[in-house]
Amino acid sequence: MSRILTAGDHFVLNSLLQEALSRHAPDHPDITELTLPWPVEPFHRIGEVDEASGSEDSLIEALQGVEICLTQMAPLTERVLRACPDLRLFAVTRGGPVNANLDAATEHGVAVTFAPGRNATATAEHTVALMLAAVRQIPQRNAELLAGAWRSDYYRYSDVGPEISGATIGLIGYGAIGSRVAAILHGFGAHILVFDPYIQPGTLPPTATQVNTLEEVLAGSDIVTLHSRVTPETTGLVGVRELSLMKPGAILINAARGALLDYDALCDVLEAGHLYGAGLDVYPSEPLPAGSRLRALPNAVLTPHLAGASKPTAHKAAEIGAAEVGRYLRGEPLQHCANPANAATRVS
Known part of the structure; x- marks a missing residue:
């Protein structure tokens, strides 16, 4: 036995x-x-x-x-x-x-x-939750309200963000998680761009379009979300050059792996106001160090690697x-x- x-x-x-x-x-x-x-x-x-x-x-x-x-x-x-x-x-x-x-x-x-x-379903749902939280800045407004502030001035046009409905959302990677994110976003009425060299034909929802280059998905999307596996080729996939290609006011989501993204470069574009916000569940070093620049950014929504929980x-x-x-x-x-x-x- x-x-x-x-x-x-x-x-x-x-x-x-x-x-x-x-x-x-x-x-x-x-x-x-x-x-x-x-x-x-x-x-x-x-x-x-x-x-x-x-x-x-x-x-x-x-x-x-x-x-x-x-x-x-x-x-x-x-x-x-x-x-x-x-x-x-x-x-x-x-x-x-x-x-x-x-x-x-x-x-x-x-x-x-x-x-x-x-954990594909849980991570896909968490990805969309980060997206919604970053678009509407829900954690920040919740913290202010609990602290006693009532900030209706956030209704100013210059301060509000996009909607997911009608937005173009770029998926970098279309495996078990990315495909589930696409299915959820299809229900929101988003248009989806997909970059994945290994995508299976016929697997995209009707509102999705496959693009051939990373540059296309970055430049064409209002929200970009990462779903690639970490390999020698994808390590540092999104860095200074790639972030500069994103639309002014766009949002970046990463619930995949910290190694895919240059976080110093991300902090730079968030601080400069080039991006409207980011939603992050993974980091280059975990736990997130106490002195991380991300902790001081008002337009970053952070969770402690809980997407699959x-x-x-x-x-x-x-x-x-x-x-x-x-x-x-x-x-x-x-x-x-x-x-x-x-x-x-x-x-x-």
Whole structure:
């Protein structure tokens, strides 16, 4: 009987992981658990992997004699792999297995899976929420009202922003999240420009138009929102030159990854009044440093990397990860293996 460890946390709970396993691996009751401290304690770099929680020592102890680990944040490092020779499947319940050393896992014969699309709906909704908040400056007006101010003078034409209905909104990236954002914005009556070299034909809503260059989407949009994955090609995708191409009074939204955007350049154009505002959920350094220029900008709406935070996200994460465990136990091909050379067949 294969031993399974669920290494849950305070978002993707062990109870959710084990409930999902009861559906996908009902004949494997040998399950132990380890509770990681995220998000009560922020994730951090552990060994050579990023965005992990807990410690190598606690994971090594919990993995002794364990063949399968189902987790969101546990650190799969070279040290952990060397100390846990029975491990064969490390199922990560997040959109990308950044907390796993894939090269080392491949070398040690461990398959690593992930959970694409688990938070796509939540992140799309949060993106549109940031858009609305930045357009109407809702957090700023709320803070002023709670402090005792009643500022009806914001009705001045020079101070008001655009509407989403009838606006042109540019999407940079059209994957699981970008396509959901487009569907929501279609209901608002927005016109949508999409830049994504890998877009599938026939997937755009009727009000969307595909453009061929980044420059087209930046220059033609009233609101621009980022949805690209971070790769060597997309790191720093929007910088000084790109921001200068945006319309005066436009709005920029980033709930994807901080590495896509030059934040110093963004602060410059926000301070200069070239852009009307920005809505941001991700940053180049997290947590956002106390001295960040963004904290002093009245036209920036900020949230602390919460776009994917919803109860359905946690349930979907557990379900996708447990389904991979079930496939492995039945000897079926894994659907979301990050190191396909090890798209494992069961060895015990």
